[in-house]
Amino acid sequence: MMKNLLITNVTIVPMTAEESFIQNGYIFIESDVIKDVGHTPHPPHLKEQAKIIDGEGMVAIPGLINGHTHTPMSILRGYADDFPLMDWLKKMWAVEDRMTEEDIYWSSMLSMVEMIKSGTTTFCDMYYGMDRIAIGVEKSGMRALLSQGIIEGDSGGEELLTETVEFVRNWDKSANQRIHALLSPHAPYTCSPSLIEKMVEQAHILDCSIHTHLAETREEINIISERHGDTPIALMEKIGLFTRHVVAAHGVYLTDEEIDILKRRQVGLIHNPKSNMKLASGVAPIAQMLDKGVTIGIGTDGAASNNTLDMFEEMRFASLMQKVSLEDPMALPAYETLKMGTSRGAAALNIVDQVGTIEAGKKADITLIDFRKAHLSPVNDVVSHLIYSAKASDVAYTIVDGSVLMNNGKLTTIDEEEVTWHIEKIKNNLL
Numbered sequence: 017m018m019k020n021l022l023i024t025n026v027t028i029v030p031m032t033a034e035e036s037f038i039q040n041g042y043i044f045i046e047s048d049v050i051k052d053v054g055h056t057p058h059p060p061h062l063k064e065q066a067k068i069i070d071g072e073g074m075v076a077i078p079g080l081i082n083g084h085t086h087t088p089m090s091i092l093r094g095y096a097d098d099f100p101l102m103d104w105l106k107k108m109w110a111v112e113d114r115m116t117e118e119d120i121y122w123s124s125m126l127s128m129v130e131m132i133k134s135g136t137t138t139f140c141d142m143y144y145g146m147d148r149i150a151i152g153v154e155k156s157g158m159r160a161l162l163s164q165g166i167i168e169g170d171s172g173g174e175e176l177l178t179e180t181v182e183f184v185r186n187w188d189k190s191a192n193q194r195i196h197a198l199l200s201p202h203a204p205y206t207c208s209p210s211l212i213e214k215m216v217e218q219a220h221i222l223d224c225s226i227h228t229h230l231a232e233t234r235e236e237i238n239i240i241s242e243r244h245g246d247t248p249i250a251l252m253e254k255i256g257l258f259t260r261h262v263v264a265a266h267g268v269y270l271t272d273e274e275i276d277i278l279k280r281r282q283v284g285l286i287h288n289p290k291s292n293m294k295l296a297s298g299v300a301p302i303a304q305m306l307d308k309g310v311t312i313g314i315g316t317d318g319a320a321s322n323n324t325l326d327m328f329e330e331m332r333f334a335s336l337m338q339k340v341s342l343e344d345p346m347a348l349p350a351y352e353t354l355k356m357g358t359s360r361g362a363a364a365l366n367i368v369d370q371v372g373t374i375e376a377g378k379k380a381d382i383t384l385i386d387f388r389k390a391h392l393s394p395v396n397d398v399v400s401h402l403i404y405s406a407k408a409s410d411v412a413y414t415i416v417d418g419s420v421l422m423n424n425g426k427l428t429t430i431d432e433e434e435v436t437w438h439i440e441k442i443k444n445n446l447l
């Protein structure tokens with residue numbers, strides 16, 4: 017079957033250079049890779065070699081990158097709202113203890129349905145039962161960074177560590193390199209320094225990145241200070257966490273010194289504005305970190321603390337939250353925010369050689385947004401509309417690795433009705 021694609025008559029926001037656009041362009045995809053991007057007219061021979069998607073009235077952006085989430089938590093959407101993090105977590109863990117691998121699989125598939133429908137092409141996940149999620153990723157066609165989150169129990173984390181190392185060995189670079197496997201100590205307050213040290217050692221051996229939660233709440237700062245006499249990032253620096261590439265979710269409470277560490281160690285910081293607002297964790301100093309050159313992406317966190325996985329909303333909240341908290345309408349402007357959802361998100365996850373921009377040589381992960389809508393009219397400014405006006409439901413096509421996962425609004429790899437049928441059944445048993 018011919019797998020080449022030609023997207024025609026489309027407005028392209030390639031995210032390659034500052035604010036460059038192609039007003040009426042084409043994108044030629046050969047198998048899983050972008051081969052050619054240009055202005056209309058396209059070379060005529062391309063037409064015979066490819067399936068054509070008419071991009072009239074649409075805007076193409078690099079597929080959105082959800083830098084931090086817990087996909088199976090969609091089953092817990094709306095289950096325990098309006099609590100602070102530590103109380104909320106206790107409620108989550110009580111249910112998570114009862115979740116079976118099947119529950120995890122279908123809940124994760126529900127999240128993939130939501131993400132594909134809202135133009136997300138890559139997500140970075142932390143949960144348990146990761147083998148089943150990886151099988152789901154194979155089926156859905158999405159790109160994913162997967163890690164088994166480790167919370168150290170009374171018995172220590174040794175057994176879990178063996179399991180998670182096995183997971184990385186089995187899945188890293190699988191599914192045509194769509195899957196990256198990472199190691200994941202859940203957080204500095206749920207894992208001891210000695211366990212984290214062991215995980216770093218393993219990450220060096222496996223040559224993989226590390227995904228964790230860091231500096232999320234004031235309470236975390238207090239716990240770490242009481243236990244170790246340090247702040248979370250300073251402690252992690254001491255125990256050598258940042259000798260590997262780290263994806264760190266949150267970074268709400270940071271000293272200037274810690275921001276310097278994040279920059280120097282090229283940590284991929286993932287900002288989760290809606291989760292931070294909903295759990296009232298606080299306002300991350302994003303504008304300040306960007307000024308200092310920290311690499312920042314955007315994530316939704318799990319659907320139980322958000323309560324959606326919609327990256328358009330997430331980008332909008334990121335921008336608005338900086339503006340209002342700094343009383344500065346110029347803080348985190350639209351293009352900067354879109355970068356965090358695409359190219360910079362890819363850099364934060366250390367996959368910028370694969371995705372994050374629309375240019376020849378990159379993997380073909382592309383989202384097409386239909387701009388023929390009242391709330392996107394008139395098109396005075398494409399990027400402004402993407403950040404301040406667009407909705408998830410404006411996404412018409414989601415393409416990953418050259419495969420069309422949503423074709424003019426229709427999912428091609430997942431049977432949504434089957435997923436929702438299972439979800440209803442799981443909900444009735446579990447909650």
Ligand SMILES: N[C@@H](CCSC[C@H]1O[C@@H](n2cnc3c(=O)[nH]cnc32)[C@H](O)[C@@H]1O)C(=O)O
Nearest residue numbers: 086108112142143144165166167202229318
């Ligand atoms: N519960 C698992 C491992 C953890 S997976 C990831 C964990 O992160 C939790 N989680 C979700 N959102 C957040 C957050 O914002 N901060 C900290 N933990 C979170 C989530 O409830 C889940 O337990 C075990 O049995 O070891």
Ligand SMILES: [Zn+2]
Nearest residue numbers: 229265317318
């Ligand atoms: Zn999280």
